[in-house]
Amino acid sequence: MKTLAIVALIFAGMAGSLRADAITYNFTGNGGAFDFQSKTGSITTNGITMTFEAFALVGGELDPGAELNAASGSFGVNNGISGDNTSRLNVDQWITITFNVFDPSITSINLQTVTLGTITSGFSGYYQIDDGSQVAIASKGDYVVNPVVDVIGKTLTVAITAGATDTTSNGAIFQGITVDAVPEPAVMGLLGFGGLLTLLVRRRFFA
Numbered sequence: 022m023k024t025l026a027i028v029a030l031i032f033a034g035m036a037g038s039l040r041a042d043a044i045t046y047n048f049t050g051n052g053g054a055f056d057f058q059s060k061t062g063s064i065t066t067n068g069i070t071m072t073f074e075a076f077a078l079v080g081g082e083l084d085p086g087a088e089l090n091a092a093s094g095s096f097g098v099n100n101g102i103s104g105d106n107t108s109r110l111n112v113d114q115w116i117t118i119t120f121n122v123f124d125p126s127i128t129s130i131n132l133q134t135v136t137l138g139t140i141t142s143g144f145s146g147y148y149q150i151d152d153g154s155q156v157a158i159a160s161k162g163d164y165v166v167n168p169v170v171d172v173i174g175k176t177l178t179v180a181i182t183a184g185a186t187d188t189t190s191n192g193a194i195f196q197g198i199t200v201d202a203v204p205e206p207a208v209m210g211l212l213g214f215g216g217l218l219t220l221l222v223r224r225r226f227f228a
Contacts, residue, residue, distance in 0.1 A: 043133060046071075047197040048096035056091035068124025068202055075099075078113035089116065094138065095194045109192030110146070115180030116195060120172040124202075129171040131201040134163040135179060138194035144184030146193065151175045158193070172200070 044067050048055040054064055055073070063072045077087040077100040086101020090108040097109035098116060110116065120130050135148045139161045147155035150170050158164060158179075177198070185191050 043199050043201055044069075045197060045199045048091060048195060049094050049138065049197070050091050051093045053091055055089070055096060057089040059088055060085070062089050065123045068122065068127050069130055069200070070121045070123045072119045072121070074117045074119075076115045076117070077111075087114070096138075096197075097192060097195055107192060109194055110179065110181040111192040112144070112181055112184045112186055114192075115146075115178055117176050117178050118198075119176045120174070120200075122173055126204050127202045128205045129201075129203045130173050131169045131203065132166045132172045132177065133169060133199040133201060134165050135177070135198055136163050136196040137161045138196035140181075140193040141184060141191040144181055144191065144193055146179070146181035146183070148180075149178045161194075163199075169201075 046066075050056065054066075055062070057073065061072065061074045063070060065071075073089050075087040075089045075098040077084040077098055079100055079102045084100045084102050088099045088101065090097065090099045092108040095108040097107070098111070098114040099108060100114070120132075122130070132150070135158075137158060137160070140159065145157065145159040147157055148164065149155045150166075150172060153170075156164065179195050181193050
């Protein structure tokens with residue numbers, strides 16, 4: 022019975038250790054990994070591939086020169102027409118992020134929070150996953166995704182739709198996101214089995 026109890030603890034411990042910790046991505050930082058300075062950009066880290074795209078409406082038309090830019094403490098869209106260079110999300114600007122798995126052992130990417138670093142008073146917008154419900158954003162902080170959504174193969178949109186048109190110092194900073202990357206059960210089972218074998222070998226040699 023004692024052995025069975027120890028084995029159960031090993032499996033529980035292995036499962037607990039493999040339960041993914043929350044991964045927080047901070048998009049801000051001048052010259053950092055997310056300072057793409059282009060309309061699209063992609064990054065793979067922690068077994069997750071995120072593909073970003075910038076959008077901006079200028080005079081009711083999509084601006085082909087919209088760029089993803091990060092600066093010290095900010096991340097957003099710069100458009101190529103009106104001289105916007107604030108690396109923030111201004112009115113009629115939005116960013117999309119599409120999620121895919123690079124590490125085949127990951128079975129789900131659960132989006133936990135969407136974080137705004139700051140947002141100018143009077144500005145508002147939304148975040149949305151694929152064609153799901155739009156969740157209003159109008160203040161800085163963490164927006165908890167409830168219920169949690171597995172975003173593998175899905176697209177997160179963060180948009181600003183209302184506020185002043187002056188782009189010199191206004192807008193919202195898209196600070197980042199937090200996700201959980203969940204491993205497949207087979208991986209947990211293999212490691213748990215390895216722990217069992219280690220226990221049995223030790224008992225044989227030290228009995």
